[in-house]
Amino acid sequence: MTPNYTLSGRYRIIRSLGEGGMANVYLAHDLILDRDVAVKLLRLDLRDDPKTIKRFQREALATTELVHPHIVSLYDVGEENGMQYLVMEYVKGMDLKNYIKEHFPLPLQQVIDIMEQILSAVATAHAHNIIHRDLKPQNILIDEQGNAKITDFGIAVALSEHTMTQTNTILGSVHYLSPEQARGSMATKQSDIYSLGIILYEMLTGSVPFKGETAVSIALKHFQNEIPSVRDYDAKIPQALENVVLQSTAKDPRDRYATVADMANDLLTTLSDTRVGEKRFEPDDLGNDETKIMPSADIAAAIAANRRADAAKSQAKAHPEKTTESTDTATDEAPLPKRSWSKRHPVRRRLIIFGSIAVLLIVAIVIGLELSRPQMTKVPKLTGMTQTTATKVLAKRHLSVGTIKHAKSNAVAKNQIIKSTPGSQQKVQERSRINLTISNGAKQTSFGNYVNESYGDVRATLKAEGFKVKQRFSTSAVAAGQIISQDVVAGSSVLPTNTTVTFTVSAGSRYVGLKDLTGESRGDILNYATANRININFKQGYSDDQKAGYSYDQTPEGGASVRAGSTVTVLMSKGSQPASANLAESFNVKVKVPYKALTTATATANDVKVYYQDDEHLIGTLYREMAITQDTEVTMPFQLTGSQTGQYRIVRNGVTIAQKTKVTNKDASN
Structure with missing residues (x-):
């Protein structure tokens, strides 16, 4: 792929970023969204190989399921002239392998911070039943701010799929390979945990624990040799931190952490004073059923002994007279008087007696252990x-x-x-x-700048963090679905569970043939609006023809052609008009909105949104939006019939600052 080549008329190739066994990676520029991206292009010599294509497609499938700030995002998948390609987030920086080389030794707190990001990403993959299988520093990117992002799910496998097997082939990099993978067994979540332990070892010591001239020799060391002590390399490393390495790289998967989350929780407290003096981690004794691994010297000796025994047996079969002759020389030639079986075979008799006693003892021990086994x-x-x-x-x-x-x-x-x-x-x-x-409750976080990003991706990320996310559409020349603006100031400190953010999202520049929405429920109307990228302004009213909770009128009417991003007003029925005795009462409620100074130099005004509900308005529909630069009083004109109550909510820079759920005429302002 040459520079300036435009893939699918959208992604202009800038330069090569690297070449791999399956695909080549290029830096490209997205001409529509005006951003740099990474394009992974299947190698030309492999584009006719169905197995490689399937693996390439599996990477796309695995990555699309995972939305996490520390997993490289997948933007697009396509094919051009028989060439399969993926368009992914471009991470400007270097991989963790080179980062360790350039910055070693790393401060312990930084090691823990980077590992915590990696563990958080792997935990998300495991929650989707996706095992990476090839975790190594080369597949972990570090951006210019020091944040980690995992990439290359090319050999990731969902647990529900059949295991991939290849004769005499080990998938994954051998330096980070778990013992069970080295033996050819199926990779599990504990296999990823083992690889994570090796990565942590390398971050602490600057090198991998096992080296060798061949991949086989390194693989043998993974299930024969104990992990070298990181404290032997640096005595300043706390025992608690070494214990995380030891437990995650235990030979038996049952001795490792049950989940990646358990490993993360243990790691986060390793520098705490409460863990000073912690004992070195030792795996549990699994008993006699534990599989023992014989050293190669013992294996060779056993093979030689077996060969000598086989040779002796073959010789005895070939010359039976020699065996008979040697036996006869040890006996008297004179005939012996007949004796009972027990007297003629005293050794066998004793063996039977002792054997029976041994069997009874074993049975008694087994029964005793079973009875004493804890429930x-x-x-x-x-x-x-x-x-x-x-x-x-x-x-x-x-x-x-x-x-x-x-x-x-x-x-x-x-x-x-x-x-x-x-x-x-x-x-x-x-x-x-x-x-x-x-x-301990929610923690404040610095809100990011999501302008020009995909609304779908941002919404999923923020909702996972506890934010309430809303959208409104606007006609725009930029690609549909891209965020144009946000009402929470970037860089402001907010509590996710107490913050509602509204994004203005591009609806493109197309026109929509508006359908007749009368008789529809609120939920169905919102689904239609989202699918067609239009805004809905709900109002309430009485209707003798439509039951409460369903629409009875709209503006513009059904059949009209409206531009995507425009607003349609829909009247929702409250039921039939009440009796004349219950006439509506009108009154005003005033609320003072305090101005909050912002820390960012580019923004000074507060964005304020007012929502309220009475006979005509719904709490979910924006009543008024304004920018304030000083303390400002907001007036809401309520109209309530009979014993009905109203409610209001005022949001400043995305955070609810005033709210009342039962408003009556007693709340009226003088």
């Missing part, structure tokens, strides 16, 4: 409970509360449980202690 139970689901409630629930399962940790959470309310360790539905022995992580 097992499942950990109940504790998420969302208070500590007091969780203690009672655990007691019913003969379990108790162990260590308590606290953490900020945008998804779980303050003083409620975020997670338990072991997790829900895991089997544990009765009388075990269950560790809890309890929410």
Whole structure:
């Protein structure tokens, strides 16, 4: 692919970024959205290989399922002249391998911060039942701000799919390969955890733990040799941090962390003073059923001994007279008197007696162990409970509360449980202690600048963080679906669970043939509006022909042609007109909106949105929007019939600052 070539009339190639075994990667410029992107193009010599094409398509499928700030985003998938390509987010920076080389040694806190980002991304993949299978520093990009982003899901496999097998081939990079993958077994989530442990080892020491002249020799070391101690390399590394490396790289997957989230939670506290003096991690003793790995010298000796034994047997079969002769020389030639079987075979008799006793002892031991074995139970689901409630629930399962940790959470309310360790539905022995992580409430975060980004991607990311996200459309020359503006100031500090952000999204420049919306419910109307990129202004009124909750009129009328991004007013029925005794009462409610100074130099005005509900207005429809530079009073003209109540909500820079759910004439301003 040569520079200035325009792929599909949209992506102009700038230069090559690198070449791989399956695809070549180029820096390109998206001519429509005016941004740099990375284009991964399947190599020409592989474009007719169905297996390679399937793997390439699997990467696209796996990446589209994953929306996470630390996973490289997939923007587009296409084909031109038989060439398969992916268009992905361009991360300006370098891969983690080169980052370690240039910045080693890394501060321990930075190591933990980068690993926490990586673990968070892998946890999202695992939540979608996607195993990366090839986690290594070369597949982790570090941008200019030091943020990590995982890429290359080319050999990622969903758990529901059949395992890929290749004779004499190990998928993934051997330096980061788990022992079970080296043996040819199926990769699991614990396999990714092993690779993450090796990455953490390399970030702490600057090199991989095992080296060799061939891939086979390195793979053998992964399941034969113990991981070298990172504290032998640097004694300043806390034992707690080394323990994360040791547990994540345990030979047996059962000794590793149950989930990536468990590894992340353990990692985040490794520099805490409470873990000073922690003992070195040792995997549990799995008993006699543990598979033992023989050293290569022992294997060779065993093979030689077996060959000598086979040769002796073959010689005995070929010359049976020699065996008979040697046996006869040890006996007297004179005939012996007949004796009972037990007297003639005293050794066999003793063997039978001792064997029977041994069998009885083994049976007795097995029965005793079975009777003394502790009873097992499942950990109940504790998420969302208070500590007091969780203690009672655990007691019913003969379990108790162990260590308590606290953490900020945008998804779980303050003083409620975020997670338990072991997790829900895991089997544990009765009388075990269950560790809890309890929410300290939401944490403030700096709101980003999402202008010119895809609304769909931004919405998914922000909702996962706890934000409430809304959109309104506007006619624009830029591509449909691209964010034009946002009402929360970029860089402002907000609480996600208390913040509603409204994005103005490009509706393109097309026209829409408006359908007749009368008789439709509010939900159906909003779905139609979103699909056709138009805005809806809901109002309320009485209708004898339409039941409450359904539309009875609209402006413009059905059949009209409107431009995408325009606003359609829809009247929603409140039912039949009430009796004359219940005449509507009108009054004004005034609320003072305080001005908040902004930290950004480019923005000074506060964006204020007013929502209220009475006989004619709905709380979900914007009543008024204004920009204020000082404390400002807002007036809302209410009209309420009979005993009905109203409500209002005032939003400043995306954050609700005033709200009342039951407004009556008693709230009227003088």
